[in-house]
Amino acid sequence: MPNLVEPDTQFRDHFVDFRVAKTVNTIPYDEAIPQKPARETPLGNHSSKKVTVVGMGQVGLGCVVAILNQDICGTLALVDIAAKKLEGEAKDFQQGSAFHQHTTILASDTYDVSENSDMVVITAGVAQQPGESRLSLVDRNANIMKKIMPEVLKYSPNATILIVSNPCDIMTAIAAKLAGPDFPQGKVFGAGTCLDSSRFQTLIAQSIDLDPKNVHGYIIGEHGDSSIPVWSSVRVGALPLLEPGEEPNETLKKIHKSVVNSAYDIISLKGYTNWAIGMSTAHICKAVLNDTRTIIPVSTCVRGLYDVEGDVFLSLPCSLSSQGVQRVAVLPLTDSEKATFQKCAKGIWEVQKPIWENLLPPKEVKAEPAEPKSEG
Numbered sequence: 281m282p283n284l285v286e287p288d289t290q291f292r293d294h295f296v297d298f299r300v301a302k303t304v305n306t307i308p309y310d311e312a313i314p315q316k317p318a319r320e321t322p323l324g325n326h327s328s329k330k331v332t333v334v335g336m337g338q339v340g341l342g343c344v345v346a347i348l349n350q351d352i353c354g355t356l357a358l359v360d361i362a363a364k365k366l367e368g369e370a371k372d373f374q375q376g377s378a379f380h381q382h383t384t385i386l387a388s389d390t391y392d393v394s395e396n397s398d399m400v401v402i403t404a405g406v407a408q409q410p411g412e413s414r415l416s417l418v419d420r421n422a423n424i425m426k427k428i429m430p431e432v433l434k435y436s437p438n439a440t441i442l443i444v445s446n447p448c449d450i451m452t453a454i455a456a457k458l459a460g461p462d463f464p465q466g467k468v469f470g471a472g473t474c475l476d477s478s479r480f481q482t483l484i485a486q487s488i489d490l491d492p493k494n495v496h497g498y499i500i501g502e503h504g505d506s507s508i509p510v511w512s513s514v515r516v517g518a519l520p521l522l523e524p525g526e527e528p529n530e531t532l533k534k535i536h537k538s539v540v541n542s543a544y545d546i547i548s549l550k551g552y553t554n555w556a557i558g559m560s561t562a563h564i565c566k567a568v569l570n571d572t573r574t575i576i577p578v579s580t581c582v583r584g585l586y587d588v589e590g591d592v593f594l595s596l597p598c599s600l601s602s603q604g605v606q607r608v609a610v611l612p613l614t615d616s617e618k619a620t621f622q623k624c625a626k627g628i629w630e631v632q633k634p635i636w637e638n639l640l641p642p643k644e645v646k647a648e649p650a651e652p653k654s655e656g
């Protein structure tokens with residue numbers, strides 16, 4: 281038997297008191313101020329949560345590293361068609377288990393390993409080559425999405441599904457249509473401009489020598505070339521970056537240009553992007569799995585917002601719950617921001633339309649009927 285000693289009793293009592301104190305929920309707030317309702321996290325605690333990442337290429341690896349290091353789930357399942365490489369990656373991750381909170385790592389080229397996931401992150405698909413746009417990937421990645429979604433839904437019909445594969449907004453629309461009309465709205469959503477907004481906040485913060493966490497601002501619309509910086513709502517601390525009606529100066533315009541060019545720049549340097557998208561994916565997973573209602577810009581159906589018609593998915597700031605997108609923050613846009621948003625929706629719809637209209641109705645996803653039992 282290992283020689284384990286009991287800790288000092290006084291020390292232990294201290295922890296007991298601490299735990300009791302933490303569970304007291306009777307802070308006397310003013311009754312006129314609405315309080316956040318007390319609720320249990322519907323998905324249970326950390327160790328009961330299961331996340332599956334589909335696609336173990338550069339982006340999938342970035343997601344796994346961030347998820348493991350941020351202690352987000354008790355089980356992490358990895359799925360990819362490249363079975364041998366997947367086995368290598370899974371073994372490599374498992375061998376780091378002494379250095380993070382206990383997370384069981386499973387891996388397979390079949391989806392049974394993903395069974396009963398709370399959240400599924402889809403990163404599988406072709407990536408941009410240097411100079412290639414995200415929209416050019418649409419046909420190839422739509423075909424991959426058609427293979428993946430029925431499998432995901434078969435094994436995890438209650439999961440919240442996050443789409444990372446590009447072009448992210450169109451892939452999210454396709455995944456949502458494949459999930460079918462009965463799948464709860466908001467449970468399929470895309471990583472969208474979460475990453476673009478982080479790039480935006482970081483560059484603004486660098487230009488004024490502040491912590492990026494003190495810059496609150498959103499890139500909305502497409503995760504890609506036609507993304508929109510909402511200058512009118514950028515705040516530094518609580519201060520508006522621009523006065524009402526003030527136009528962004530040349531430095532600010534360059535910042536947005538740099539956000540748009542970020543992926544092209546990094547891909548020309550190292551061949552792919554993965555760490556920042558991995559961190560933003562983990563940030564989104566944490567909000568969903570802990571039901572935090574954090575506001576994050578993600579891709580959701582914007583039909584009916586800013587006069588957009590049609591089933592276009594674009595990013596707007598959304599509060600995220602265990603059920604995915606809970607509410608959408610409809611920002612007060614200036615006329616020119618609104619016109620740019622509508623133009624962006626139109627551009628996305630033109631690329632999406634041919635695939636969207638030919639997308640077959642979702643296959644009935646039902647468990648296999650049980651073998652008839654022999655009588656007697």
Ligand code: NAD
Pocket residue numbers: 334335336337338339340359360361362403404405406407408417421424427428443444445446447448471472475503552553554557
């Ligand atoms: P990659 O080529 O390194 O990896 C893709 C992986 O997908 C490969 O391991 C491949 O085997 C796997 N795959 C292909 N078909 C599959 C299928 N049917 N089932 C399961 N796995 C399958 O590419 P990457 O750099 O990891 O990029 C992946 C996707 O993420 C691309 O579409 C890329 O453009 C996108 N991406 C999105 C963002 C974002 O912000 N949303 C950021 C970076 C990259």
